Amino acid sequence: MSQPTMSILPEENTAVTLQEFPLSAIYVADNYRSTMSREGLEALADSIKAGGLIQPVTVRPLDEPIKGCTHALVAGFRRHAASELAGLPTILATVRRMTAQTAEAIRLAENIVRENPHPADEAVAVGKLAAENMTTDEICAYLGKSAYWVTQRRAISGLLAEWLTDLRQDKLTLSAAEELSRWPLDVQQRCLSVRHPKQVTSDWSITNFVRRESQVLGSAPWPLDDATVFPAAGACTHCPKRSSCNVLLFSDMADDNKDHCLDSVCWQTKLTNQVERVFNEQKELAGDATVVRLSSRWSDAPAGSLKSDKYQETKAKKGSVVGVYVDGSKAAKVVRVTLTQEAVKAVASGKTELSQGEKNRETRQKRLLKEAGKRVLADRSYHALQGGTDEAKQGRVQVLAAVVAESLMQGRNIDLLTLAELSRTWGWEPVGKKGPDTKGVPYREWVVKQVLKYAPTEALLTQLLLFSVTHRGLSNEWTDYQQTAASLVGTPQVREGLTEAAQELFEREYDPRTLRPRKESAAGAGTTPELDAEDDDLAHAEAEQEEVTAQAA
Incomplete structure (x- = not known):
């Protein structure tokens, strides 16, 4: 017998009225939300005093007065408390007749089955209010929010359209949007140009990028x-x-x-312009004397400047020349320097080519910097794939899919026998004797799509990776990957009776005398697809030729 259901709607044909009620005439029962933020109530009270109560509370008539009150509060506990805090004598209320049980259900639904607006929608709304020439203080009073909240949402409303779309689609976290919205549109555009179009943007990457702008x-x-x-x-x-x-x-x-x-x-534009301005001023003052550009770096110095090991700052005028720094914390600063003999010759000849030793050192430095960059990127990628977030899980799936595809291909195409095993065991698309029909898609991309299609989860991808390690290169007679896989497994049973099992499989699939493949039974016996007639005739001809050659020998 089904249980009766309770409607939370007021009884039919019951009049619903809207009127101002004295706060003292409304009985307030215990609210299941026992605590309310004092700061939030004060903000709401300010909002009600400034713009009035936009959404009325809901009350129901009492059959008998309670503590002198004729009506009981059903919904709007915070609005009622804020009105009291604001010192208002009355409150706008909707009067509905209902039972105590129905009132409790409505009260629960109002607070639990309520969905807060998306931050992007909040930002757009605040932006519209600001466009109507409302000040921050007015918006704060109207919405009952803090000045920081309003300022932050207003900034988010000014994000580039692409970033605002990412926020709305939850590709950009709220904290990352708040950080990015502080910065000029030029900075937002530069950040947009380097972010991966499919990658979820993390708070760390946004913060790391924009802080370099300061x-x-x-x-x-x-x-x-x-x-x-x-x-x-x-x-x-x-x-x-x-x-x-x-x-x-x-x-x-x-x-x-x-x-x-x-x-x-x-x-940087102003810095470059200022350096050139100062350099030209010093050239005019020096007349025929030498003025050089100085770099604070000992390698990769800007073109036309001397590296830090080619000069030495000095206060003496004798034997020194005027130098202007072009980079670093001393950019545009004028100093006097003594030059090394090598630097004197370079300045005199106008040539700043590096010696072979310097070139070798710079080459080594670039290589070491590249190695360091790879290590940092590897560490960041590894940590980004950790955790239980949807982004981390999706990232792991993509990485595993690429690893499985690379394992199967080994940098080349997958051999036909391995593809046949993938089709039989994993359901991959059937493969003809000339290979798979990729329908114009690049081969590697086709392999990755097959991997993700038939192994869409981490667990299945792990199984497919093990399958790849043990089955790849089945048609390759020069490399025996299976011996390596068996040694890695380390289980003695893997090799027990191996010769006999191989002989049994061979005789099940091929005629030992002609080496012609046997026809697969209707029950699906055998482990490889049946060869077509052309392949069958070719195998028969090869077997006969080998037999004739053996007899002649």
């Missing part, structure tokens, strides 16, 4: 109010791409009481 303005070697250093950008003091232009969003940078430039490209 430069302390106080360290600039040009006057911050000088608009001529880079006319297209103007003076730094009037540039909106500064952390001081939004103290709330860049409160972490305000701790050191230093203003930061938020656009590394603009910074």
Whole structure:
């Protein structure tokens, strides 16, 4: 017998009215949410005082008054508490007649079966309010949110369309969106150009990228109010791409009481222009005397500059020349330096070619840096694949699929006998005598698709990897991968009766006299696909030729 169900809707033909009720006339029963954030209630109270109560509470008439109250609160406990906190005498309420049991069900549904809006939708809504010329304080009062929350959502509404789409599709985490939205659109575009189109963006990668964009303005070697250093950008003091232009969003940078430039490209352009300006000024002052460009690096110095081992700073004018730094923390700084003999010759001849020893050292340094980069990338990739998140699981599946495909192919095509075994055991697409029909898809891509199609999970991919290690290269007579696999397994039973089992399989599939393949039975006996008529005739002819050759010998 089925159990009766309870409707949480009010009884039919029951009048529903909307009216202002004195707060003192509403009985408030115990709410299952025993605690409410004081800060949240205060924000909601401010919102109600500023814009009124947008959504009325729900009350029901009592059959008998309780503590002098004629109606009981059904839904809207926070709104009721906030109205009391705001000191309002009345509250707008919807009156519905219902039983206590129905009221409890509605109260539960209102709080549990409620879905908060997506952060992207919140951001767009705040952006629209700001577009209506509402100030941050007004939006805070209207929504009952903090100034930081409103400022953050407003910044997110200004994200590049591609990043906002990623956030809406949960490809970009909220914390990563909050970090990225602080930065100028130029920075967002550069970050977009290097992110993988299918890769879920992590908080760490976004933070790591954008933090390289920041430069302390106080360290600039040009006057911050000088608009001529880079006319297209103007003076730094009037540039909106500064952390001081939004103290709330860049409160972490305000701790050191230093203003930061938020656009590394603009910074580097101004730095380059300032270096050239200072160098040309020194050339005019020096007349015929030598002025050189200095690099703070000992390798990979900018073209036309001297590396750090080619000069030595000095205060003496005798035997020294004027130098202008072109990079590093001393960029655009003017100093006097003494040059090595090699540097003097290079400056005099205008040639800055490296010696063979220097070239060898730079080549070695590049190789070591590349190795270091590979190690860092490998470590980051490994850690990104750990954990139980959906992104990590999907990443592991993709990596395992590539490993399985590489194991099967060994850098080349999969041999036909192995493909036949994959078709028989794993259900791969049937393969003809000329190989698989990839339908124009590159061979490696076709293999990866087959792997993911028939082994879509980590568990199945692991099984397929073991299958690959033990079955690859079945048609390759020069390399016996199976012996290697058997030695790795280490189980003695793997080799027991191996000769007899091989003879039995051979006789089941081939005629020992003619070496012609036997026809497979309807029950599917045998482990390899039946050869077509052309292959059958060829095998028969080869067997006869070998027999004649043997007799002649």
